[in-house]
Amino acid sequence: MSAPPLLELRGVAKDYPAPGGSLRVLHEASLTVAPGESMAVTGPSGSGKSTLLGLMAGLERPSAGTLLWRGRDMTALSEDELAAWRRVSVGFIFQNHRLVGALSALENVMLPLEICGVPGPQARERALGALAALGLAERAEHRPHQLSGGEQQRVAIARAYVHAPALILADEPTGALDGDTAAAVLSSFLALNAEKGAALVLVTHNPEVAARLGRTVRLARGRLA
Numbered sequence: 001m002s003a004p005p006l007l008e009l010r011g012v013a014k015d016y017p018a019p020g021g022s023l024r025v026l027h028e029a030s031l032t033v034a035p036g037e038s039m040a041v042t043g044p045s046g047s048g049k050s051t052l053l054g055l056m057a058g059l060e061r062p063s064a065g066t067l068l069w070r071g072r073d074m075t076a077l078s079e080d081e082l083a084a085w086r087r088v089s090v091g092f093i094f095q096n097h098r099l100v101g102a103l104s105a106l107e108n109v110m111l112p113l114e115i116c117g118v119p120g121p122q123a124r125e126r127a128l129g130a131l132a133a134l135g136l137a138e139r140a141e142h143r144p145h146q147l148s149g150g151e152q153q154r155v156a157i158a159r160a161y162v163h164a165p166a167l168i169l170a171d172e173p174t175g176a177l178d179g180d181t182a183a184a185v186l187s188s189f190l191a192l193n194a195e196k197g198a199a200l201v202l203v204t205h206n207p208e209v210a211a212r213l214g215r216t217v218r219l220a221r222g223r224l225a
């Protein structure tokens with residue numbers, strides 16, 4: 001028997017409260033993510049891309065359907081169990097990096113390790129390694145406001161990978177960058193992904209970005225094409 005997918009969505013739907021009832025923003029979506037594969041999610045604004053990613057991250061609960069992680073039903077987990085799973089298994093990258101402004105690049109990258117209970121000196125060493133892998137060794141002590149947009153997004157990528165999660169979820173990770181910077185950040189991002197063997201699900205409006213990933217799924221008005 002072959003190994004189960006890393007993540008499987010079976011008929012996953014999401015409703016949000018709306019005036020006069022509820023609104024289904026994601027209709028029964030079924031899809032699998034294999035270990036180590038890369039997938040682009042595209043679709044117009046409002047089509048449900050971020051909603052889909054939030055469900056995959058366990059940040060949102062589905063209104064219908066089930067999510068399976070390595071064959072195990074995620075919808076049965078408590079909030080605490082889900083949070084513990086997310087800390088270990090998922091790295092999340094947002095369009096606007098969401099780094100902690102008061103912390104240095106190094107301290108930002110150390111955060112996921114500290115949350116997982118990795119001792120300080122070891123966390124420091126691994127975070128420095130993650131920054132160096134993205135060409136940021138000289139920027140470790142800089143605060144986010146002392147970094148360019150592309151550098152900030154690289155720090156966010158280092159932070160997402162530092163604890164070696166099996167799944168990376170990225171919501172328009174290069175959307176705020178100019179074309180050349182976006183292409184360079186994406187290149188180092190994909191190289192890191194291949195090296196770490198993480199599965200990557202990346203939301204993008206940009207067909208050139210999508211073309212560089214293993215496959216593309218499209219959303220239109222809350223439905224997977």
Ligand SMILES: Nc1ncnc2c1ncn2[C@@H]1O[C@H](COP(=O)(O)OP(=O)(O)OP(=O)(O)O)[C@@H](O)[C@H]1O
Binds near residue numbers: 025
């Ligand atoms: N918390 C919420 N409460 C109510 N409606 C929501 C909520 N979050 C999202 N929606 C609605 O769900 C739909 C899908 O939103 P979503 O953010 O997933 O779209 P998207 O494809 O990521 O769009 P964009 O490309 O603009 O980021 C939208 O119509 C949005 O208004």
Ligand SMILES: [Mg+2]
Binds near residue numbers: 049050051171
């Ligand atoms: Mg979105």
